[in-house]
């Protein structure tokens with residue numbers, strides 16, 4: 001539950017310029033212990049779900065046994081599975097590690113805003129999921145750079161308390177960092193949440209795990225966290241798009257080609273040109289390395305991608321960008337090309353899910369003109385898109401294990417604010433010509 005002080009906090013913030021005057025910022029917490037438990041070889045582990053095209057959901061899980069089947073039984077009442085869907089499986093080896101069997105099974109068509117009960121591979125416990133609504137309002141939980149520490153647990157507990165439909169994760173999931181079994185412990189850690197609501201993720205630098213001449217990047221990430229890239233016309237799991245209620249969401253990759261000759265750039269152009277603002281009045285983009293960042297950590301790392309892609313996002317009238325990477329929270333005004341612009345994008349850095357590297361405390365002073373709010377604390381965000389013109393954003397910091405709403409505001413969509421004018425449409429035409 002929310003504590004009853006948020007208005008007071010906002011008031012203090014406005015009048016003092018800092019929310020954190022007598023707030024003692026917590027230390028990083030240790031990586032969690034995961035006692036190893038032997039499970040039957042076909043027992044489903046690390047269950048997580050993701051949206052997979054219109055009215056479909058992908059169910060992903062891992063079994064130790066290589067002969068376990070990849071089907072999912074499901075239905076709308078507990079214990080009664082009237083439908084069965086067959087899926088596919090994969091596995092990978094990484095130096096001395098071999099993964100379990102990784103199953104991916106798409107179920108659907110599903111009713112919107114409906115609870116489904118399901119079981120993986122005919123074994124183990126029953127899981128329950130809820131599909132997102134077909135129409136607004138819809139609520140997103142947002143947290144990047146999660147890792148698997150005591151703070152991750154605190155963040156996940158807070159997300160669990162909020163009523164949300166879809167989790168958005170702007171990169172850096174497990175912090176496995178080449179130690180492959182940490183992907184497995186991360187999968188177990190997030191299962192209670194990620195088996196119940198779709199988790200839509202994009203990759204961060206910690207997903208790369210590249211070894212020159214031996215391993216291309218993203219092997220574990222791509223095998224385990226398959227996202228709907230095929231469903232959205234992309235040829236890579238590293239970038240894709242999807243739609244929820246009235247929102248078109250694009251997940252980009254900061255660590256794959258992004259210049260104007262890249263596949264990603266051309267896919268983005270094609271995807272943006274298909275967006276119908278009548279059907280999806282909101283347009284949101286996620287990627288890992290922030291473009292607008294006044295923290296000393298990772299300063300300038302997003303510049304190359306920003307130079308290539310910011311004009312496209314601006315021409316398309318993107319409302320909001322979520323990034324991670326910097327272990328802190330920062331929110332911008334609507335901004336374009338380094339300057340406040342009422343028809344630009346609101347950039348939010350939310351790389352503070354709780355990983356073991358700790359927080360990024362040092363900020364440039366004075367803050368740039370576009371920066372509105374910044375604070376180095378662990379936490380998560382909630383975005384409630386209420387209707388075609390209004391969305392409520394709040395950032396909740398982990399305050400001694402209580403979620404405390406520290407930043408909040410109403411955001412109005414560009415569709416409703418007269419920004420998507422003729423001029424913008426002609427810019428769009430030029431930039432998005434095939």
Ligand SMILES: *[C@@H]1O[C@H](CO)[C@@H](O)[C@H](O)[C@H]1NC(C)=O
Pocket residue numbers: 386387388389390
């Ligand atoms: C959208 O929601 C906002 C905030 O609740 C409200 O003020 C506004 O009237 C709503 N607009 C429409 C068209 O319903």
